Amino acid sequence: MDSAREPVLEVRNLRTEFATSAGVVKAVDDVSFSVARGQIMGLVGESGSGKSMTGYSIMGLIDPPGRVAGGSIRLNGRELVGLAPEAMRQLRGERIAMIFQDPMMTLNPVLRIDTQMMEAVLAHHAVGRRRAREMARDALARVGIPAPEERLSAYPHQFSGGMRQRVAIAIALLNKPDLIICDEPTTALDVTTQNQILYEMQTLCRESGSALVWITHDLAVVAGLADTVAVMYAGQLVEQGSVRQVLEQPRHPYTRALIASVPSRNPRGRPLAQITGMAPSALTAPSGCRFRDRCPRATNICATSPPVDAEDGHDWRCFHPVFEEDR
Amino acid sequence: MSDTVKGKDMPLLELRDVCKRFERPPDLAERIARLLGAPGRSRATQAVDHVSLAVAPGEVLGLVGESGSGKSTLGRIAAGLHAPSSGSRWWKGRDMDAMDARERRRTRLAIQMIFQDPYASLNPRLRVVDIIGEAPVAHGLVEARARRDYVAALLRQVGLDPALMQRFPHQFSGGQRARIGIARALAVKPEFLVCDEAVAALDVSIQAQVLNLFMRLRQELRLTSIFISHDLTVVRHVADRVAIMFRGRMVELGPAEAVFEAPRHPYTRTLLAAAPRLEVGKITYVPAAEPKLFDRPGAVWTEVEPGHYCACLP
Numbered sequence: 001m002d003s004a005r006e007p008v009l010e011v012r013n014l015r016t017e018f019a020t021s022a023g024v025v026k027a028v029d030d031v032s033f034s035v036a037r038g039q040i041m042g043l044v045g046e047s048g049s050g051k052s053m054t055g056y057s058i059m060g061l062i063d064p065p066g067r068v069a070g071g072s073i074r075l076n077g078r079e080l081v082g083l084a085p086e087a088m089r090q091l092r093g094e095r096i097a098m099i100f101q102d103p104m105m106t107l108n109p110v111l112r113i114d115t116q117m118m119e120a121v122l123a124h125h126a127v128g129r130r131r132a133r134e135m136a137r138d139a140l141a142r143v144g145i146p147a148p149e150e151r152l153s154a155y156p157h158q159f160s161g162g163m164r165q166r167v168a169i170a171i172a173l174l175n176k177p178d179l180i181i182c183d184e185p186t187t188a189l190d191v192t193t194q195n196q197i198l199y200e201m202q203t204l205c206r207e208s209g210s211a212l213v214w215i216t217h218d219l220a221v222v223a224g225l226a227d228t229v230a231v232m233y234a235g236q237l238v239e240q241g242s243v244r245q246v247l248e249q250p251r252h253p254y255t256r257a258l259i260a261s262v263p264s265r266n267p268r269g270r271p272l273a274q275i276t277g278m279a280p281s282a283l284t285a286p287s288g289c290r291f292r293d294r295c296p297r298a299t300n301i302c303a304t305s306p307p308v309d310a311e312d313g314h315d316w317r318c319f320h321p322v323f324e325e326d327r
Numbered sequence: 328m329s330d331t332v333k334g335k336d337m338p339l340l341e342l343r344d345v346c347k348r349f350e351r352p353p354d355l356a357e358r359i360a361r362l363l364g365a366p367g368r369s370r371a372t373q374a375v376d377h378v379s380l381a382v383a384p385g386e387v388l389g390l391v392g393e394s395g396s397g398k399s400t401l402g403r404i405a406a407g408l409h410a411p412s413s414g415s416r417w418w419k420g421r422d423m424d425a426m427d428a429r430e431r432r433r434t435r436l437a438i439q440m441i442f443q444d445p446y447a448s449l450n451p452r453l454r455v456v457d458i459i460g461e462a463p464v465a466h467g468l469v470e471a472r473a474r475r476d477y478v479a480a481l482l483r484q485v486g487l488d489p490a491l492m493q494r495f496p497h498q499f500s501g502g503q504r505a506r507i508g509i510a511r512a513l514a515v516k517p518e519f520l521v522c523d524e525a526v527a528a529l530d531v532s533i534q535a536q537v538l539n540l541f542m543r544l545r546q547e548l549r550l551t552s553i554f555i556s557h558d559l560t561v562v563r564h565v566a567d568r569v570a571i572m573f574r575g576r577m578v579e580l581g582p583a584e585a586v587f588e589a590p591r592h593p594y595t596r597t598l599l600a601a602a603p604r605l606e607v608g609k610i611t612y613v614p615a616a617e618p619k620l621f622d623r624p625g626a627v628w629t630e631v632e633p634g635h636y637c638a639c640l641p
Contacts, residue, residue, distance in 0.1 A: 046530040047501075161394075190393035191557065192613060195601035199612045217530060220560075220603035224610040244607050261535035262605055263564035268583070271542060272535040272564070278500055279530065 006076075007034035008178050008211035009058070014071035016050075016057045025282045027053040027066070029235040035179070035211040035228075040202065042222030042243070043215045045232035046279045051215045054232070055181045058213070059098050060088040076178060094124040097172035099165075101184040106168040107156040113140075113167060114152040120174050139170040144200055162193035169201070176208055183215045198225050219259060223247055231255050234285040241314030251314070251321035254291045289319065297322075337420045338381035339551050340405060340438070340519055345414030347375040347400050374400040375411070376575035382519075382551055389566030389583060390555040391598070397575040399523055402555045406440040406521040436466060439512035443524035445504030449496040455482075455507055456492040463514045481510040486540060502533035506540065513544070520552040526561060538565060559602045563587050568634075571595045573621055581635030591637040594621040 016028035028050045035041045045051040057068050060080060073080040075095060080088065092098075100106060108116055117136035118129060125132070133152070140148035143166040156164055165185055172180055182201070186194040202225055205212045214226060222229055223243060230240035231252065239252040250256040259265060260273040277294045280286070286293055292302040297320040306319045351370040353361065375397045382388050392398040403409040404416070407423075416423045418434045426434065442448035449458055460478045463469040469477045479489035485506040496504060505525065512520060522541070526534045542565060544550060556562050562569060562583070569586045571579040571594065579592040590596045601613040626638040 046532060191559070191603075192393065192597060192601040194603070195610065195613050198603070199610045202610060218603065219531070220605045223605050223607050224603055247605070247607055258531055259605070261532055263535075263538070263560040264605055266564065268564055269542070271539045274535040274539055275532040278502060278533060 007036050007074075008039075008076060009213070010034040010072075010074040010077075011054075011058065012072045012074075014054065014057060014073060015069045016053050016062055017067060017069040019065040020283075022283060026235050027282050028057060029282070031071075031232075031235075031237050033228075033230050033237065033240055035213060037178075037211055038206055038209045039228065040205055040212040040214060040226045042226035042229045043213055043232065044217065044219060044222055044229060046217055048234075048279055048281045049232040050235040050282065051232045052183055055098065055183050055213065055215050058179075058181060059092060059096060060085075061098075090124075093120055093177075094175050095177050096179045096181065097175075097177040099168055099172050099180065099182045099185045101187050103161075103164040103168035103185075104156065106171060107164065109156050112153055112155055117152070117171055117174060120171055124175050135174060136170075139174050140167070142173065142204065143167075143170045144196065145170070162189050162197070165189060165193075165197065166200075169197070173204065173208070173210075177210055179211045179213070180205070181213045181215070184217070186221065187216070187218070194221075201225070219247065219262060220264075231258070234280050234290040235282040236290060236317065238291065238318070239314075239316040241312075245312070245314040249314075249324070251309075251316040251323070252291075252318050253295045253297050253320070253322060255316075256322055257294075289317075338417070339384045339419060341379075341381040341417040342401070342405060342411075343379050343415045343417065344377050345375060345379070345401070345404055345411040345416070346373070346377055347397070347404060347409060348373055348412045373575050375404065377414075378572075378575075378577050379414075380405075380570065380577070380580075382553060384551055385549055386551055386568065387545065387566045388553050389562035389569040390553055390572065391557065391559060391562050391569060392572035393557060393598075395574070396572040398555050398572045401572065402440070402521045402523050402553055405553055406438050407435050408440065436515045437517050438519045438521065439515060439517035441508050441512050441520060441522045441525045443527050445501050445508055445528060446496075448508055449504060449511075451496055454493055454495055455499075458496070458507065459492075459511050459514050462511070463516075466515060468515060477514075478510075481514055484513070484544070485510045486536075500533075502529055502537060505529060505533075505537050509537075509540065509544070513548070518551060520550055521555070522552060523555045524557070525554075527556065527558065534561075541565065559587070559599065571598065576638065578621065578638045579636065581632075581637075585632065585635045591631050591635070591639070592621075597621075 012032050014028055014031045015026065018025040018027055031054055043051045043054060056062050058073055062068055068081055114133060114136055118132040121127065121132040121135050137148045137152055140151060145151055145163060145166055159167060186197050198221065216222060226243050229243050229246040230237050233254050239246055239250065239255045246255060247259065250259060257275045261275060263272060266272045275294055288303040289306045292298040301319050306317050308315050308317045309321065349372045378401060390398045390402060400409060404411050423431065423434060456475060456478050459481055460474040463477060464471050464474055478492055482489045482492060487503060487506050526537050529537060554562060554566055566583045568581060569583045570577050573594045579586060579595045586595065590599055597613055623638065623640055625640065627641050628636055629639040631637050
């Protein structure tokens, strides 16, 4: 990781809360990380861990009863928390873009692709319709859609699932944003299609210098794609560092257990190493360390908030981190 | 294409040369066009195209393929939820089409299916005790008054608290629902399970728990199964043999170890190369699974090594 590079995105002590009848749910609690130009960060967690809410918070897409209750989100040094809705709307689609698991979250089913793509260009640039159409065509070509000129006049339903996701990616790339947030965009796709999209995204991100936050539950996807990884559990970041640090020398017992439970890390046909119990929601998580009631290393001290320790840009939130010598 | 397990017991379930075609009925515009004398277009999809498969007692057969490969359709034919358009199903050496009604009903009970979606596959208006207890009572396996105890025992077997049997499906997490789906399938004392993407919707840590449950039950109840999944690492872990499907055809079949370590068919190789691995490193670009690369006209089903078959060009 090149620490000298200016971060495109800098998130500090982010807190996102939801007011519910059962009390205030801290969906994102004290989350800090940064992503540099051309860098890909994998944001990993199980369902309910707050990984998507972190993405939505950055995009300014948290609606009441939810709110960003504290912390700071800086894009190229500019503070996004508390930005007026109109200013945020100008940034979205221009400087930051989001790609969802379901491309139909992005695409309007009753409009042709060219209409939708040109709209995204014309909303942010003072260019003519002809130029906008050219930009749309080039974006389709960039994400590997064959015959982009003809495909521009097609409707979303005329594309396969993988192609539709490529169109959504092309729209996100249209204005060459500084930051792209991807929320499990390949989870519903076949492995061969997923492989191509991962490869293309990695290449595009390196070429354009866009920073990428890739939200996923799949550690294997992150292993090949990302430069850095942040692991979330019950609303908090429990560990982050370079892919190599986190996947090869996990310090937090949760990260370790998660990696150990993957079938390919277990002898064929033998019982898998499993984490007992289930991941808590932010509402039911215990105080202190949120993983403590499922953790084999937990002691009494874990009932208090664990400190964040760091070493070579690798940090973890744990009283009893795992080091080589205790294995 | 034939696949008989040589030198072993008689297969528990055998599919011989099964095909499944789905035909879409013509819509209004087409019916009008036909009335006016326009030639009708065929709207059939060949979901399963001449597949033969034999599953030996106690075996777990992994069925792998991408969307549209026909793996779910083949699983549904095996479970009796679809009738094949042609070909036959054999249970313990008996042609199921030649069975009388009683025998056919017994066979149907012996083959159960576990579905992917733990949300859509449980009736939201029934309590767990009814979801699990209805079928065994209806089929006379359990007396109505013994139902609660029977359901309690099943819930314990799949790792759920029997006190939860009065609850509705929405009160459970995804992993718990997957367990309820397994308990429901086990309730009629099946010998054979068809698991269609049974763990695909679950988180990694919950997936490990359910896979462990599946492997334990397999041992305890000596279950035979077809395990359908798009996730190669999961199939590699649980299956004894693996069948790879592509566009309705079986392209490779063999012991899991052999297929994963030394795949013979180019499509199997593509699939294995494209699957993300939990190893730090660059993504290698794998060209698209273009049908023209893998649809090999004239390919012959060949035994490339004992028990390992591949659709090979002669």
